[in-house]
Amino acid sequence: MQNLLKHIANYYTISNEAQNALYNCFERLELNRNEYLLQQGNICRHLYFLEKGALRGYYLLDGKEVTHWFGFENDFVTSFHSFITRQPAVENIQMIEYSILYAISKEKLKQLFNQYHDIERLVRITYEKYYIRLEERFVNAHFKTAKELYEDLFQHSPHILERVPLGYIASYLGMSQETLSRIRNKH
Amino acid sequence: MQNLLKHIANYYTISNEAQNALYNCFERLELNRNEYLLQQGNICRHLYFLEKGALRGYYLLDGKEVTHWFGFENDFVTSFHSFITRQPAVENIQMIEYSILYAISKEKLKQLFNQYHDIERLVRITYEKYYIRLEERFVNAHFKTAKELYEDLFQHSPHILERVPLGYIASYLGMSQETLSRIRNKH
């Protein structure tokens, strides 16, 4: 939990009271490899902070699992669409490794927004960071070749390649597992 | 300008003082077809509200223009990455039609955030909407065929097809103009 406070202190300073309030509203939970944080059809009512471990978001397309994002240490994760709209999620969130998470419900978060302008600002700034990330990924996915995407990942996030099965990475990059395997074993 | 206030009232109600403050901080501007709101290399220091007209964001890739988003009536537009990070923009924002816009500088917006928790919340909620939009586009672009992408656009945003040159739409959908032309004229 100290990690959460330390992490956010990296980009925005909130008051001590706000920190305490945050501290008291998050609940710790642990999940093992392959367990689910969320299964499709359910409404995602929490925002999570991933302190340790790794997980993925995936959905089913023509019976196949399509992994479209990963979460690692110090990531905030949720099924964003479901969390915001309160609609049933179309995706599943599953642990890739044993993980330690901290959860806050949407209701509690709302209360915090009302009590602490600070915290709403923090979230606003966090959204900006995540939006930029997604935008970058979008542009890359659109206009780079399979090989370039792999090499970018290799450069910027080599840890992903070590911790995550190849098939998950392939669909994250938008290519088949066979293609990724070929690219990896010498161009 | 009434449009801006009316538009935001659709999804969040802010106080009268906050409305007035907004009203006083936005500046009207008009631009003709093909004029630029932003050219690459410059820092985008404003957030814009598009009251009337149409525009596009594009960047140059191997000497070719790649249109990656459009703005229409009631859209907030900016070069998001540049606006947030204060780095020079890699993209250009150009009018597709004569347009009426309202602009607010980043500094003024910050002041408003400090004065009115309301307005920061409004922006937080707006971010949520835009994030969901982008996420949807991302998933679609990744996993739909050219034909499906065209048909989705035809269903959900037929106005785009009427107001925007085919070449812009093609690169927005991530395909060549020839492919889009073929799809449109019945496979």
Place this chain on the structure above:
DNA sequence: CGCCGAGTTGAACTGAATCAAGAAACGTGG
């Protein structure tokens, strides 16, 4: 009129998907 930009059509090419087998690696129970 003739030019110009926008859109269309055709033919050849290509990056990546799919289908199909195998080879490694992994984990669990005996």
Place this chain on the structure above:
DNA sequence: CCACGTTTCTTGATTCAGTTCAACTCGGCG
């Protein structure tokens, strides 16, 4: 510590959606 089944990864052959290049049509406008 080995044997066995399962999961993960690799490799090969074939197919296909979409790109590229190039030529052509059409409508508007000076």
